[in-house]
Amino acid sequence: MSYPTPDPFRATDAVFLPNPKQDFLLLLRGKIASTRGATLMLMAWVLSSWTLINGSLTVVAQEANARRTVDGPRCNLPWVEEWLDSNIPSLVADYWWLHENPEVSFEEVETAAYVAKAWEAAGLEVTKNVGGHGVVGVLANGSGPTIMLRTDLDALPVTEATGLPRASTKKIVTASGVSTGVMHACGHDVHMTNLIGMARLFSAHRDQWKGTLVLIGQPAEERGGGAEAMLKDGLFTRFPRPDAVVALHCEASSVEQVAFRAGYMMANVDSVDIRVHGRGGHGAAPHTAIDPIVQASELVLSLQTSVSRELKPTEPAVITVGSIHAGTKHNIIGDYCDLQLTVRSYSPEVREQLIAAIRRKAKGIAMAYGAEEPTVTLSDGTPSLFNHEALTLQLKNRVSASIGPNYVQEAEQVMGGEDFSQYGIAGVPVCMYRLGVIDAGRLAAMKKRGQTMSLHSPEFYPDIDRALPMAVRSMAVCAVELFASPPPKK
Structure with missing residues (x-):
């Protein structure tokens, strides 16, 4: 559908100032033409007035330029x-x-x-x-x-x-x-x-x-x-x-x-929460436990290769682990470790690939440790x-x-x-x-x-x-x- 609207940008950004010099000369020319018998007194008045007008014009121009400089950019509307x-x-x-x-x-x-x-x-x-x-x-x-x-x-x-x-x-x-x-x-x-x-x-x-x-x-x-x-x-x-x-x-x-x-x-913005499951035990007897912190640490490092080794180098993407929480005391191996991730991408295809990689690696590392499959929760993101x-x-x-x-x-x-x-x-x-x-x-x-x-x-x-x-x-x-x-x- 077309809308027959006149071009609103027909004006330019030029500043048009009054031109007292030109106006004065035109007036003087007419005056002289109509009063050919002008006296020397009139000519003396012309010279003194010209000096005053010329100075005033300079001030006007300077003020206009200064205003535009202070104001910075201006549009042509x-x-x-x-x-x-x-x-x-x-x-x-x-x-x-x-x-x-x-x-x-x-x-x-x-x-x-x-x-x-x-x-x-x-x-x-x-x-x-x-x-x-x-x-x-x-x-x-x-x-x-x-x-x-x-x-x-x-x-x-x-x-x-x-x-x-x-x-x-x-x-x-x-x-x-x-x-x-x-x-x-x-x-x-x-x-x-x-x-x-x-x-x-x-x-x-x-x-x-x-x-x-x-x-x-x-x-x-x-x-x-x-x-x-x-x-x-x-x-x-x-x-x-x-x-x-x-x-x-x-x-x-x-x-x-x-x-x-x-x-x-x-970018796409996705928030991912992962609970890595382990088996609690004494810090002095780690062989009797499944340490969720060690498991989570391996996962954090592995996730970085999802970007650097699984995506085309020209595809922007970020996986950042912003939070890790686990344990309660120096000598206690806890039952779980919680991770909070932010995942960034542009295309829907890359987004899906990153989310799939997070799930796959979390599950695979848990299997390698003989641990229960981790809980991966994806929050609603921003496209x-x-x-x-x-x-x-x-x-x-x-x-x-x-x-x-x-x-x-x-x-x-x-x-x-x-x-x-x-x-x-x-x-x-x-x-x-x-x-x-x-x-x-x-x-x-x-x-x-x-x-x-x-x-x-x-x-x-x-x-x-x-x-x-x-x-x-x-x-x-x-x-x-x-x-x-x-x-x-x-």
């Missing part, structure tokens, strides 16, 4: 830039409220209420409690494509150590009884603020686009399950089914840089994120043309997980891109000290005054592009 110039302070205030009031996965009550209220105030039709604490906002604006933009709502059980004057001081006790702080250490506060900005921007400029804008606030991204819960609760059936779903994610890299990658971008290739290339090219190629990069593949992938598995073209949010000088200073910044760090915080305008700017460009030229159906 003037209405977006004008809105940003006037509205960033209010968005920053939204950001700080969200930053100071984080909530962990499945508990995003106040967060969801804040986002819903902001979207309602912007004129969206809002539905709450979709798939738990999920929020959906719909802004219908005539005939055209349906474009969905997603933010996550949840924070992490991390005690903030940024030293910011408005740092999170929230405390919780986890289900395991551990007291911890809570903070937005993964940039979800930026993501939410960005979609508050998108709601206000697109509601205020309905003459610039046609179609339906759907915003979703998704719960429980960090623990997984939030996207699937919203889909099961009718996200694509109760609300307009989107032609594309787009999201951005903060990255601990140089601020104002955006990065796209078509195809696989983030790998596959960015729709045509959609991603379309958005990358548009952002590069609109904001400038110096601000657009090719994103690296990572072995982290993101349940945004569920929307693509549900049959809709998806694209998640990354946004650098850390001041380059801060990154350089940390590198000099031998340190690195990362997401989920208690010291993570964005350069919000520069990151937030770039978030709104880049996503606005993506949305306008898709309203004008929706991606092909799968």
